[in-house]
Amino acid sequence: MKCEELLAALNEYVDGELDPAICDPFQEHLKDCNPCQIVIDNVRQTIRLYKAEEQFELPATLHARLGRLLRERWKGKADADQPLVEQAKGGDFAAMESLLLKYERQVFTIARRIVQQHQDAEEVVQQTFVSVIEHLGEFREQSRFRTWLLRIATNHALALLRKRAVRAGPSLDDGQLEDGYDGIPHPEFIAVWRDAPEEIAQRRETRRYVDEALAELDEKYRLVFVLRDIEEFSTRETADILAISPEAVKVRLLRARLMLRERLTRRFGDESTRVAPPEHTS
Secondary structure (H helix, E strand, O other), X not given: OOHHHHHHOHHHHHOOOOOHHHHHHHHHHHHHOHHXXXXXXXXXXXXXXXHHOOOOOOOHHHHHHHHHHHHHHOOOOOOOOOHXXXXXXXXXXXXXXXXXXXXXXXXXXXXXXXXXXXHHHHHHHHHHHHHHHHHHHHOOOOOOHHHHHHHHHHHHHHHHHHHOOOOOOOOOOOOOOOOOOOOOOOOOOEOOEOOOHHHXXXXXXXXXXXXXXXXXXXXXXXXXXXXXXXXXXXXXXXXXXXXXXXXXXXXXXXXXXHHHHHHHHHHHEOHHHOXXXXXXXX
């Protein structure tokens, strides 16, 4: 197995879904290739870093508006987070309030990461609250309440993106043209990170850099990374939300992981541990 072949299977290895048919050659290559070992570790650290990142602070004015909206719209709807879902479906306002306010910051965070603009994210949160209040009775508990809620928020965020000013490049639905493994970005800066992702995430001076790295990804790669690696939707759920194929999700996720890994390793990697990329990956 060559390094570029390993890169094509990197997602499956990191996610614990490696095809048994290539498991042995993959492990054999890893045993003898220190650069590939470091790249895989960098990717894992990249994912951990974004999971450890603080959620965006919910604006106090938005919190107040959401409380008013909930009181105005609530008419004894039904269902939520197990006992709370059942109580809310039975018309319990306090249960419904507990459910929505429990997740308001998380909804704002995913909206902010998708739409990138503060005011637009607030609009998405309010639309999400309205949708949940109006459609709670349709929630059949085939998934967790959190998953259902975040799917609604994501769909509102994507709808807002599509309504926004004309964007350069392919649309969100332009799925298949570039979604192949040819031209996967090869790692150039390969080094062990100086600190654990959780330590990096706690530092105010590095938080902006981490957020900027994600924000500067091409939109189609950023969306997949946010949904799969931060919000932990499955490949199938992500494909359904974005209206693309599961294979396109996998390729976009690989590209996102590698691009973020490259930028973050250049910032957080220990130069003294840097190794040269293998010649056959260039």
